[in-house]
Amino acid sequence: MSTLNEQLISTEAHRSIFENEVRKLPLPVCKAFGSAEKPTLVSFVNTDKVLGTKDAATVAAAFPNTVKASANTVLKAGAATAAVTGKRVAVLFSGGPAAGGHNVLCGIKRMLGAGNTVFGVRGGPKGLLEGKLFEVTEADVQKILNTGGFDFLGSDRTKIKTPEQFEQVKKTCIDHKLDAIVIVGGDDSNTNAAILAEYLYTGIKADGSGVQVIGAPKTIDGDLQIRGLLPISFGFDTATRIYAEMVGNILQDTASSLKYWHFIKLMGRSASHVTIEVALQTKPAFTLISEEIAEKKLSLAAIVDQIAKTVIARYRNKSLKHGVVLVPEGVIEFIPEMNALIAELNDALAHHADAFAKLPEADRAAFIQSKLSADNARLLASLPGYVVKMLLAERDSHGNLQVSLIPTELLLIDMTRARIKELDAEVPFNTQNHFLGYEGRCGAPTLFDAAYTFNLGLTAGALILAGKTGYMASINGLTTGGEPLAIPLPGLLNVERRHGKDEYVIEKALVKTDSPAMQYFISRRDVWAADDLFASPGPRQLWGPAARQIPISVALNDAAATLEFKIG
Numbered sequence: 001m002s003t004l005n006e007q008l009i010s011t012e013a014h015r016s017i018f019e020n021e022v023r024k025l026p027l028p029v030c031k032a033f034g035s036a037e038k039p040t041l042v043s044f045v046n047t048d049k050v051l052g053t054k055d056a057a058t059v060a061a062a063f064p065n066t067v068k069a070s071a072n073t074v075l076k077a078g079a080a081t082a083a084v085t086g087k088r089v090a091v092l093f094s095g096g097p098a099a100g101g102h103n104v105l106c107g108i109k110r111m112l113g114a115g116n117t118v119f120g121v122r123g124g125p126k127g128l129l130e131g132k133l134f135e136v137t138e139a140d141v142q143k144i145l146n147t148g149g150f151d152f153l154g155s156d157r158t159k160i161k162t163p164e165q166f167e168q169v170k171k172t173c174i175d176h177k178l179d180a181i182v183i184v185g186g187d188d189s190n191t192n193a194a195i196l197a198e199y200l201y202t203g204i205k206a207d208g209s210g211v212q213v214i215g216a217p218k219t220i221d222g223d224l225q226i227r228g229l230l231p232i233s234f235g236f237d238t239a240t241r242i243y244a245e246m247v248g249n250i251l252q253d254t255a256s257s258l259k260y261w262h263f264i265k266l267m268g269r270s271a272s273h274v275t276i277e278v279a280l281q282t283k284p285a286f287t288l289i290s291e292e293i294a295e296k297k298l299s300l301a302a303i304v305d306q307i308a309k310t311v312i313a314r315y316r317n318k319s320l321k322h323g324v325v326l327v328p329e330g331v332i333e334f335i336p337e338m339n340a341l342i343a344e345l346n347d348a349l350a351h352h353a354d355a356f357a358k359l360p361e362a363d364r365a366a367f368i369q370s371k372l373s374a375d376n377a378r379l380l381a382s383l384p385g386y387v388v389k390m391l392l393a394e395r396d397s398h399g400n401l402q403v404s405l406i407p408t409e410l411l412l413i414d415m416t417r418a419r420i421k422e423l424d425a426e427v428p429f430n431t432q433n434h435f436l437g438y439e440g441r442c443g444a445p446t447l448f449d450a451a452y453t454f455n456l457g458l459t460a461g462a463l464i465l466a467g468k469t470g471y472m473a474s475i476n477g478l479t480t481g482g483e484p485l486a487i488p489l490p491g492l493l494n495v496e497r498r499h500g501k502d503e504y505v506i507e508k509a510l511v512k513t514d515s516p517a518m519q520y521f522i523s524r525r526d527v528w529a530a531d532d533l534f535a536s537p538g539p540r541q542l543w544g545p546a547a548r549q550i551p552i553s554v555a556l557n558d559a560a561a562t563l564e565f566k567i568g
């Protein structure tokens, strides 16, 4: 019998009791793949779905090889085929981490089997440029299966766009004799995958052939989804369940301590998918949805007025002095007057960068105000100093405002307090504020994310062995058995004018206000506002009755008959 000290030391390096158990979790696989241990290699056949955006003709001219090869047709898994050996495949993670990335890698490794070689790329796209590759073994798979995060490989946000960078990728392919690259990422990274697939289509290897590129849909934001083809990006389920647990706990606390309004900002960059999902799981008193605000052209004052009136009504009608307000991370950019201000600020800061930089911090707001139109100057002057400071802070590498740095939840609290004072000064309004973001990205994947990602990996692996390039792996039909699909990436590309140049982009999928999830939310929110009807979903479960749930918004939008996922 070991001592307690020895037992504790044995839990270091990802060996907690939980992590040890989670590695043994059996993963269901789509019927086409047979088993998780020895998956069947499948072929791919055309479906009748052909993709294309309004820019299809421009895209076809710019991506002649991949568009000609795929005819932008979605593929589905077909019959089993004979083994393929000798392929060398590199896998990289790109962008923010999301739970389940390790299982994508494990699924690829399982599908490729002992007859092929899988390399991990250290540190994302930058690692690919620098040729930081190492071989992934079956022992690695045993170690990382069902664990959260991207820490086995690491990630970064390098955009591969210059001719020098393309040459560097080519060099890495040649140096490591690669046959294929899998890019696990969001909308930008899959755009990169489409561009690389075209660039590497021919002329890389000695025999003149190319290197295949396959994408896998990742992001906790949920803004990479295509109705009927790609239900959701992986990592969304785990992140929203973690946030929903925390929001549920706070809701339970508000109703216990009976004194605070909690304003909780939730990660998700632009889209409000995370926020609506957490609202559907927890039923708080008030939830902002950025896309609805933009559509209804609600001003900041109108939004604050709605929150203040909810606070007052709960107090006057039910004596409730508490509640929870959910705030999407990117809401500020969806409020029309703030959006106009930010756009003019971006221009003004870019034009007067040198003069602005030379000024002492205390003089900067007044200086930039003098460069704005009258309306925007007035709006900037009306905002609290802590918001102005962040609005004037350094832009990111794309020249954009870093919205997550703006304490929108604090701004809303201050403005709501002032509005309540105007409307009904007797109403108590004690507040707390939170930002839930990084806590949700790297938790151990839910059973759904674990199974979904493993199957995405099997699909990506099978696509490589089938010789395909320029596709994103997908699993559709998540409550009806699961169907592996291959989505032609050029079919998703739009042309956008950015920094004076045409760029190819996969558009972010924002929340649609007429979607079934949004319509259901709208049908219930007034009831949730009037009284405490919250639910506390609790910690995510990997065993037992609550383990097999898919995100509520995904089930509603997919018109699923059940919340229970069924793969296999």
Ligand code: FBP
Pocket: 094, 095, 096, 097, 098, 186, 218, 219, 220, 221, 267, 268, 269, 329, 404, 441
């Ligand atoms: P991805 O789109 O790359 O998956 O990133 C998602 C995200 O977590 C956003 O929700 C958030 O705004 C952003 O990353 C934060 O980025 P960083 O990790 O660079 O701070």
